[in-house]
Amino acid sequence: MSTSKSALSNIFGQLTFWRGVRAIVFFLIFWQIGSLLDDWTGYDLFGIGLVPPPTDVFTAFLEVIPKHGYWMSWVASFSRVLTGFLVAMLIGIPFGLMLAVNRYFRGVFFPPFEILRPIPPLAWVPASLIFWPTNEMSIAFVTFLGAFFTIVINVLGGARNIDISYLRAAQSMGASQFHLFWKIVLPGTLPSIFTGAAVGMGITWEVVLAAEMISGGGTQGGGGLGFFIWNSYMGGSLEQIVVGMISIGIAGYLSSSAIRKLGFVLMPWRRLF
Amino acid sequence: MVKNTAKAAKKGAISIKNVTKVYDPGGVNVMAVDNCSMEIAGGEVCMIVGPSGCGKTTLLNAIAGFHSITEGSIEVDGELLCGPTKPKAEQGADRMVVFQHGALFPWKTLQENVAYGPTVQKAMSSGEAMDKAGQMLAEAGLGSFIKKFPGEVSSGMARRAEIVRALINNPKVLLLDEPYRAMDALTKQIMHESLLETYDRTGVTIFFITHDLEEAIFLGDKVHIVTTRPCQLKKTVEVNIPRPRSYETQSSEEFRKLLDEVNEAVHEEAVKAFKAGERELA
Ligand SMILES: Nc1ncnc2c1ncn2[C@@H]1O[C@H](COP(=O)(O)OP(=O)(O)O)[C@@H](O)[C@H]1O
Numbered sequence: 001m002s003t004s005k006s007a008l009s010n011i012f013g014q015l016t017f018w019r020g021v022r023a024i025v026f027f028l029i030f031w032q033i034g035s036l037l038d039d040w041t042g043y044d045l046f047g048i049g050l051v052p053p054p055t056d057v058f059t060a061f062l063e064v065i066p067k068h069g070y071w072m073s074w075v076a077s078f079s080r081v082l083t084g085f086l087v088a089m090l091i092g093i094p095f096g097l098m099l100a101v102n103r104y105f106r107g108v109f110f111p112p113f114e115i116l117r118p119i120p121p122l123a124w125v126p127a128s129l130i131f132w133p134t135n136e137m138s139i140a141f142v143t144f145l146g147a148f149f150t151i152v153i154n155v156l157g158g159a160r161n162i163d164i165s166y167l168r169a170a171q172s173m174g175a176s177q178f179h180l181f182w183k184i185v186l187p188g189t190l191p192s193i194f195t196g197a198a199v200g201m202g203i204t205w206e207v208v209l210a211a212e213m214i215s216g217g218g219t220q221g222g223g224g225l226g227f228f229i230w231n232s233y234m235g236g237s238l239e240q241i242v243v244g245m246i247s248i249g250i251a252g253y254l255s256s257s258a259i260r261k262l263g264f265v266l267m268p269w270r271r272l273f
Numbered sequence: 274m275v276k277n278t279a280k281a282a283k284k285g286a287i288s289i290k291n292v293t294k295v296y297d298p299g300g301v302n303v304m305a306v307d308n309c310s311m312e313i314a315g316g317e318v319c320m321i322v323g324p325s326g327c328g329k330t331t332l333l334n335a336i337a338g339f340h341s342i343t344e345g346s347i348e349v350d351g352e353l354l355c356g357p358t359k360p361k362a363e364q365g366a367d368r369m370v371v372f373q374h375g376a377l378f379p380w381k382t383l384q385e386n387v388a389y390g391p392t393v394q395k396a397m398s399s400g401e402a403m404d405k406a407g408q409m410l411a412e413a414g415l416g417s418f419i420k421k422f423p424g425e426v427s428s429g430m431a432r433r434a435e436i437v438r439a440l441i442n443n444p445k446v447l448l449l450d451e452p453y454r455a456m457d458a459l460t461k462q463i464m465h466e467s468l469l470e471t472y473d474r475t476g477v478t479i480f481f482i483t484h485d486l487e488e489a490i491f492l493g494d495k496v497h498i499v500t501t502r503p504c505q506l507k508k509t510v511e512v513n514i515p516r517p518r519s520y521e522t523q524s525s526e527e528f529r530k531l532l533d534e535v536n537e538a539v540h541e542e543a544v545k546a547f548k549a550g551e552r553e554l555a
């Protein structure tokens with residue numbers, strides 16, 4: 001039963017993999033033709049004549065790959081994203097769970113939370129630049145906020161939607177309040193926590209990159225991928241702009257895959273499909 | 274641990290006296306149970322039959338201690354669970370519920386689910402509890418599924434596992450809320466045989482809510498037909514078919530007669546409930 005299932009999912013996995021590869025190849029060909037048509041015919045058919053073709057971008061990629069600064073941009077952005085995201089998870093999960101299970105806690109903290117939540121993270125940038133002593137701390141704070149609200153809302157929603165029968169069953173069998181919180185509410189909320197984490201991770205990347213562009217980064221590499229793009233723009237290198245954009249795409253993909261992997265490990269009961 | 278042989282230990286007598294339950298008295302004010310009384314002997318299989326929404330689950334929840342009652346009292350083996358001075362019963366492992374929609378923890382395997390009770394009660398070490406759980410699941414015919422998550426097994430298996438999870442706590446009373454609803458007839462047969470077998474082995478008192486009249490007669494010692502909302506006891510039909518029962522009894526003359534009797538009483542209430550529904554909609 002399980003072998004046929006995994007064989008089946010293998011076939012599907014391969015199918016989707018090759019379908020994905022084919023789609024990307026088509027996309028690249030389309031892009032190449034689109035950007036070259038302008039040069040060949042003087043007629044910008046797809047409206048992307050100004051965009052450098054994939055071959056030029058590839059060359060630019062090969063140029064930056066050996067450069068230390070490019071990789072330092074990766075490191076800088078990744079460490080900002082991870083810091084903000086992890087702190088948001090560490091504070092957001094218990095905070096959301098407390099909001100869900102404790103009426104008094106909810107009464108005190110939910111109203112201010114709901115007022116602050118609609119403020120887009122980037123609107124916090126000026127205030128936090130003034131409030132926090134260093135640029136780095138302001139970026140970290142804004143990044144944290146971006147993920148925090150999303151995570152809390154998902155945890156809260158997930159925890160409040162737990163089937164009450166689970167709580168009743170556990171309590172009838174003698175579970176303490178403490179046990180109920182950590183062994184029933186928490187695992188029952190894990191799926192929502194991971195939904196929140198996936199969305200939060202996306203927001204974190206957006207916020208980090210925007211903050212890097214706004215704050216101007218500072219030294220080479222320390223500015224992160226956002227600053228890398230900004231710098232390429234200032235230097236007039238269209239190819240490098242696209243290299244930066246694709247790098248961000250890859251970085252975002254790696255981050256969300258990591259979250260999926262972690263979800264897979266921590267929620268074995270959700271692997272059934 | 275005392276091994277119960279059927280009829281030897283007659284614990285788990287439930288006495289429901291003049292129980293009234295009004296939901297949200299200051300607001301929507303729904304009277305779900307009205308002055309309802311019922312006596313259930315220890316070790317009896319008591320089947321509750323009545324129209325949808327009449328207050329059966331409400332009554333069960335009051336016994337389990339999931340919510341308070343407004344008036345009356347409930348006792349188990351002469352001990353007051355809830356009454357005038359104490360409107361809400363404590364939840365306890367002496368009264369285990371098998372829920373209407375199933376409540377195995379999806380994040381635990383069947384074995385971990387069953388081991389849960391004795392582990393949190395610290396009645397056994399977790400190793401012992403897991404061993405015992407594995408053994409009890411095997412006895413229930415689930416030996417090759419103990420490492421599966423609830424989402425990986427059929428609804429029938431999940432139901433059986435949930436009953437095992439309840440029984441490992443040695444409850445006095447097993448409270449089942451339409452556990453086999455939405456199961457096909459074949460699966461139901463297997464569930465019934467398995468439950469009867471369990472009952473013959475443990476002699477636990479069973480409080481069983483159902484819509485299925487044949488199920489009620491086939492399993493029960495008594496069938497309590499309750500009225501449309503608010504819930505009151507309308508009629509009790511005694512089922513004197515000897516145990517162990519097998520499927521052939523369902524085609525016997527006696528079984529048919531009992532079915533007619535129950536059907537008549539239920540039908541009356543169903544018509545009332547339907548008319549009440551029409552009035553509400555009009
Ligand atoms: N928490 C509640 N608040 C208000 N009304 C409720 C609540 N729970 C159940 N009811 C109402 O009480 C009645 C009895 O419900 P229930 O005991 O679930 O019926 P049954 O199990 O017999 O189908 C229904 O009309 C239902 O709408």
Ligand SMILES: [Mg+2]
Pocket residue numbers: 326329330373450
């Ligand atoms: Mg019900």
